Amino acid sequence: MTLGLTDLHQHPVLSQLPDDLQYSINTDDPFIFAITLSDELHLVSSLFSWSMRNYIQFLESVKEQVLDKSPATHDFIEAQIAKCRKEC
DSSP: GGOOOOOOGEEEEEEETTTTOOOOOOOOHHHHHTOHHHHHHHHHHTTTTOOHHHHHHHHHHHHHHHHHHHHHHHHHHHHHHHHHHHHH
């Protein structure tokens, strides 16, 4: 936890995030901290009470931001979005 905080809800930046702010969700040293990107996504979605629609919007923004423009990567992201849409 950064800033010596015991709860992520205490983080000063999170209380001031504008709705239109673009951001990314990443892992930091996953082998050292034993955390995965899925863990981080779950943390963020729980913290902000994301609905499935919010999650889909995030995935769609990832599609635009990802550096790997290969068809395989694009297809993988599209498949994840389609899977989420079926669950809504």
